[in-house]
Amino acid sequence: MPKRSTRNRHLKRRIIHRGPEDGMTDKGSLGPIAGHFRNWEVNELVVMPSAPITTGASRAEPHSIGDSKQVLSTLNGNVASNGTADSGFGSSNSTVAGGGTTSITDFSSLVALLFSFGALRDWLKLIVFGGVIETLRRVAFSMYYKIIVSFWITAHFDENDSSYDWMMFWLSKQPSWALARDVEISTRTFGLNTSAIMVPGEEEGNNLSMLASRKLAYLPSATTGMAYSMWYHRRYMSITRVQAQTGFYGQKEETLQISILTRSHRVLNELLLEAKKEYMAAEEHSISIFVSDVNNGWRHVASKPKRSLNSIILDPGVSDLLVDDARDFLESKAWYAARGIPFRRGYLLYGAPGSGKTSIISSIAGDLGLDVYIVSLSRAGLDDSALSELISTLPEKCIALMEDIDAAFTQSLNRDAVQGPVNGPAADDGRPPPPVARPAPSTSRLSLSGLLNALDGVAAQEGRILYATTNKYTALDPALCRPGRMDIHVEFKLASKYQAQKLFYSFYLPSDESAAADDDEKERDKGDDDSGYNSSANTDDAESTASEPDTAPASEKPAFFGTSHRQHAPKLRRKQVAKLAERFAEAIPERELSMAALQGFLMTYKIRPYQAVDAAKDWVESEREARLKKQQAAQGQEDAPASIPASTPASTDAVAATTNEDEVKPS
Numbered sequence: 055m056p057k058r059s060t061r062n063r064h065l066k067r068r069i070i071h072r073g074p075e076d077g078m079t080d081k082g083s084l085g086p087i088a089g090h091f092r093n094w095e096v097n098e099l100v101v102m103p104s105a106p107i108t109t110g111a112s113r114a115e116p117h118s119i120g121d122s123k124q125v126l127s128t129l130n131g132n133v134a135s136n137g138t139a140d141s142g143f144g145s146s147n148s149t150v151a152g153g154g155t156t157s158i159t160d161f162s163s164l165v166a167l168l169f170s171f172g173a174l175r176d177w178l179k180l181i182v183f184g185g186v187i188e189t190l191r192r193v194a195f196s197m198y199y200k201i202i203v204s205f206w207i208t209a210h211f212d213e214n215d216s217s218y219d220w221m222m223f224w225l226s227k228q229p230s231w232a233l234a235r236d237v238e239i240s241t242r243t244f245g246l247n248t249s250a251i252m253v254p255g256e257e258e259g260n261n262l263s264m265l266a267s268r269k270l271a272y273l274p275s276a277t278t279g280m281a282y283s284m285w286y287h288r289r290y291m292s293i294t295r296v297q298a299q300t301g302f303y304g305q306k307e308e309t310l311q312i313s314i315l316t317r318s319h320r321v322l323n324e325l326l327l328e329a330k331k332e333y334m335a336a337e338e339h340s341i342s343i344f345v346s347d348v349n350n351g352w353r354h355v356a357s358k359p360k361r362s363l364n365s366i367i368l369d370p371g372v373s374d375l376l377v378d379d380a381r382d383f384l385e386s387k388a389w390y391a392a393r394g395i396p397f398r399r400g401y402l403l404y405g406a407p408g409s410g411k412t413s414i415i416s417s418i419a420g421d422l423g424l425d426v427y428i429v430s431l432s433r434a435g436l437d438d439s440a441l442s443e444l445i446s447t448l449p450e451k452c453i454a455l456m457e458d459i460d461a462a463f464t465q466s467l468n469r470d471a472v473q474g475p476v477n478g479p480a481a482d483d484g485r486p487p488p489p490v491a492r493p494a495p496s497t498s499r500l501s502l503s504g505l506l507n508a509l510d511g512v513a514a515q516e517g518r519i520l521y522a523t524t525n526k527y528t529a530l531d532p533a534l535c536r537p538g539r540m541d542i543h544v545e546f547k548l549a550s551k552y553q554a555q556k557l558f559y560s561f562y563l564p565s566d567e568s569a570a571a572d573d574d575e576k577e578r579d580k581g582d583d584d585s586g587y588n589s590s591a592n593t594d595d596a597e598s599t600a601s602e603p604d605t606a607p608a609s610e611k612p613a614f615f616g617t618s619h620r621q622h623a624p625k626l627r628r629k630q631v632a633k634l635a636e637r638f639a640e641a642i643p644e645r646e647l648s649m650a651a652l653q654g655f656l657m658t659y660k661i662r663p664y665q666a667v668d669a670a671k672d673w674v675e676s677e678r679e680a681r682l683k684k685q686q687a688a689q690g691q692e693d694a695p696a697s698i699p700a701s702t703p704a705s706t707d708a709v710a711a712t713t714n715e716d717e718v719k720p721s
């Protein structure tokens with residue numbers, strides 16, 4: 055060890071004798087710096103445990119002496135300075151004692167070294183000074199913010215949340231909101247059927263085009279991020295619409311910020327409840343529809359007017375069964391909790407297309423006052439985890455609707471089909487031939503187990519009612535249909551005579567009872583056999599004026615299929631309608647046509663109930679023929695691939711399928 059010290063001392067002396075000037079000479083302008091760093095190296099070597107080293111004095115830059123001394127004496131009491139040390143050797147005059155002082159000495163030397171630089175010292179001062187100023191600024195701001203915030207309550211409303219709609223709707227009703235000077239013109243309705251914020255005077259425009267178009271509205275601009283102020287319950291309130299860019303594609307998301315100058319949350323609570331109440335009142339006659347977005351959140355897309363349960367004509371008891379069961383379920387939360395049964399209910403509505411499955415669900419939603427959340431299983435990008443996330447974020451009381459639940463797992467010739475180039479045979483009446491559907495390739499990344507887990511896995515939401523519809527009951531996996539997932543299965547059949555009669559009756563029954571009563575007198579005079587065609591708009595009028603000159607050649611009349619919509623339908627008495635309904639039901643075969651088809655037929659005779667009855671038989675025949683042709687076309691299409699050379703992949707499959715079928719079939 056002493057040996058090494060001696061060596062170091064020699065080395066040190068050697069280096070010191072070279073001095074900074076040598077460095078200047080050797081390295082030009084970098085000389086002093088180089089000198090300093092050499093000194094640092096020497097220090098490294100010199101510092102030894104319990105081996106005090108005293109270095110000789112050397113010439114120094116005058117400015118560095120005091121600094122070195124000062125820093126050294128401040129930072130390390132063990133370091134002694136003789137006051138004549140050279141600048142580039144901050145600790146060279148120091149006597150270092152004790153092994154524990156090594157790092158402190160090093161650090162001290164570094165600091166002393168840094169301070170010995172004039173410019174560097176100024177930078178450091180500047181940094182420290184700037185840091186102090188910035189810290190003070192931050193402290194001041196945070197204190198100011200804390201003081202200000204303590205007098206304000208600020209609420210944030212996310213655009214994707216229903217509360218945003220409530221607040222925007224409420225704000226739109228405030229006169230001061232409409233006085234904003236930087237406005238955005240919008241046709242948004244915030245999920246309501248009625249426009250929330252009308253441009254004053256627009257409601258007076260009663261011509262058809264004005265009424266039909268979307269309503270114009272003022273919205274205080276969001277782009278400037280300006281704050282708008284108003285008073286609420288004698289409290290000052292500041293409102294800001296803030297837009298922030300989200301995602302890569304420039305989508306913008308908006309947040310509404312409301313700050314109220316109050317220390318009590320009571321005012322905010324009052325505001326929220328008032329806004330919600332007003333919105334709910336405006337929405338009383340409609341149901342809210344939500345769909346999932348690509349981020350697996352729920353978005354309010356529409357409000358639909360409620361449909362009365364009476365307008366859905368099902369077999370006796372079906373409607374009551376569904377409504378009563380759902381109502382009873384919603385009131386049985388405690389019962390489920392007491393027994394540890396998951397508080398969920400599933401209904402599977404299956405059967406013929408157009409038999410009222412979707413319609414009854416939306417009617418039940420209206421009746422029970424629940425929102426409908428549509429879970430589209432065929433949505434692009436929907437996979438197991440996305441579905442699970444969607445189901446778990448459903449609100450506690452709501453209706454989740456999965457339409458065509460079979461479609462996610464099976465390829466269908468009817469419902470998932472894209473229209474191929476092949477058309478069926480042309481109809482006799484000149485209507486375009488019905489396109490023959492081809493199976494669509496399945497793009498779903500959803501698995502059956504993913505669906506099963508989403509329905510009753512741990513993440514599944516409690517309190518929701520699930521309605522699933524399908525036209526292919528037998529295609530469903532039994533696991534999907536078991537109780538706990540689908541508790542009640544209801545079949546929707548094709549229309550019965552009973553349904554046809556009721557549909558006709560409700561279709562032609564005058565909705566305006568007073569008008570019907572007014573007409574009663576006239577009708578009574580005319581007798582029960584009267585057609586009820588007292589409207590100037592009925593089509594018999596056209597026949598009665600057939601003798602009037604009609605210069606337009608038939609070929610130039612507008613070509614269209616269907617019946618144009620007239621405003622005035624004939625007003626019939628209940629008795630008359632009931633009689634006609636009976637005759638109509640006689641013409642309709644039992645369980646052969648769907649209710650949607652019957653409704654479509656009656657729509658074509660919207661103002662001609664008598665003609666509807668008369669034409670019913672022919673229409674049934676034409677429907678049968680059309681169905682037969684469709685079946686034949688489908689059959690032909692099925693047979694066709696067998697004759698196509700087996701070189702194409704599609705035909706190979708078809709041939710294989712046919713062959714297998716032949717094998718199975720008994721000869």
Ligand SMILES: Nc1ncnc2c1ncn2[C@@H]1O[C@H](COP(=O)(O)OP(=O)(O)OP(=O)(O)O)[C@@H](O)[C@H]1O
Pocket residue numbers: 365366367368406407408409410411412413414523524525546649650651653
């Ligand atoms: N039972 C019914 N009572 C009254 N209207 C009906 C009935 N069934 C169907 N409709 C009418 O037919 C149309 C289609 O009905 P809806 O969509 O409810 O049938 P769906 O069974 O859900 O058909 P799909 O299986 O094709 O989805 C609606 O306009 C509805 O008014």
